[in-house]
Amino acid sequence: MSIAFYNTLTRTIDEFKPLNDGEVRMYCCGPTVYDYFHIGNARSFVMSDVIRRYFEFRGYRVRYVMNITDIDDKIIRRANEQGVPSSEIANTYAEAFLQDSTRFGIRPADLYPRATETIDDIISHIEGLIEKGAAYVVDGDVFFRVSSFPEYGKLSRKKVEDLEMGARVETDARKEHPVDFALWKSAKPGEPSWDSPWGKGRPGWHIECSVMSQKHLGETFDIHAGGNDLIFPHHENEIAQSEALTGHPFARYWIHFGFLNIDNEKMSKSLGNFFTAREIVEKYPAEVIRFYYLQTHYRSPLNFTQEGLEAARTGLQKLQGVYDALAEATKGDAGFDVHTFEQRFTAAMDDDFNTPAGFGVLFEMVREANAILHGPTGMDAPSRERLRDFLHRSCVQVFGVIREESxxxxxxxxxxxxxxxxxxxxxxxxxxxxxxxxxxxxxxxxxxxxxxxxxxxxxxxxxxxx
RNA sequence: GGCGACGUACCCAAGUGGCUAAGGGGACGCUCUGCAAAAGCGUUAUUCAUCGGUUCGAAUCCGAUCGUCGCCUCCA
Structure with missing residues (x-):
């Protein structure tokens, strides 16, 4: 039995075969730190966290890297609005990101590389692309030459011609081709900048993820995850920039998380249906929010509602209840077969991380276990031990939905x-x-x-x- | 205009060719209880948006229609 999951690159459910036996090298696109992250971001981060933990449950060692984008147009804009240096905005919200992650029960990544700490590597990567003819310089800006990479579009399944026709934004006339994108942006007066062979400037958005992921996980690594909307252009561009330089495959498996909607509308500040992760976790325990997220498959859209959260709160009490009851029970003599349920649970999760089906198995198990536990015979000690151990590994260690201590x-x-x-x-x-x-x-x-x-x-x- | 996803009970949500269509919430009834709570049991989809087709057999495959949503240059 092995884990299989949907790979955006192939559009099929592929069996997972790691590059190195027993090891997973995984990268998840982290936040751009210009504001608190919201409950949609939180869903992605939680799902990615759970996938990472499930690999560990299945015996893999996981090297998990998440970037922090700490230089970007939005950060600069926010800094200008508030009249503070952009590094201050970045530091404030990077700190908030780590705090909120902890409050959501998200296990820390092995590494949180930051764009501003990777500038040298970014510059040499761009230099390499220029040497190979995959990038060109125009007045201090550097653009990626999409025509140099024939496989462009293989992730998002877009054709370059279609992209041109659908272009919504004024294209920069200096670009050779409208779909070319910036690798390096020259600094405007007053903007933070770094020295480069092309003058003062800063990295484009896509290049940093390519460089940081490859720096810490290798030219080719196993899994690259992120929100659905990053498929294009972000991840498409990452592939182009990376593979154009190395000539080797970049990420082997791509995982994309479905969006979270509010009242079936995309969450946005202008619609007034915007919630930060921070405000929700004030009102609901992180375990409840995680359980709520996990009751929907990670690739499906999730409609976020107050009623849904309340239902999750009630449902979760059943899991927490049996876990606590197991710790308190002292006598009983009926046996209980945990193993079969664990096999079914694993089969469900191995199949594209089907967390809703996994919980289905857990709840069935809990119902049967409660009948014995609260029944006339009670449950014998070895069964209680095995059941609590399985609940600990699944609901505490993988899902993070029940608490260790009552x-x-x-x-x-x-x-x-x-x-x-x-x-x-x-x-x-x-x-x-x-x-x-x-x-x-x-x-x-x-x-x-x-x-x-x-x-x-x-x-x-x-x-x-x- | 191009590309893609989805429509399963009162709500949420698995299931994607063949055993009784998982599971959670809600509601109602019952057991237990001084009454509750917790826990358990039972009821709540002869049917999977609609209409055709393929097949011995379809919620699952194909086509059409209706409806919802997302992406198409920096939003997870």
């Missing part, structure tokens, strides 16, 4: 003491059949976000609100 375990001694006292008082009251008092305690606690459950093993409590 809310009760995370609370402090004083709270524990108070809760124990309240529960003891209520238990006394219940023995005396003082239902009004015991209900008053339970209702009052519920209002402050603590739920009481009377089980046959006594009263349990848990924190329900964040």
């Amino acid at each position: 809310a009760v375990e995370a609370s402090d001694e004083i709270v524990d003491g108070l809760m124990q006292l309240l529960i003891d008082i209520r238990t006394e009251a219940r023995k005396e059949k003082q239902w009004a008092l015991s209900d008053h305690i339970r209702d009052g606690l519920k209002e402050i976000g603590i739920a009481l459950e009377d089980t046959r093993d006594g009263t349990k409590w848990k924190i329900t609100s964040e």
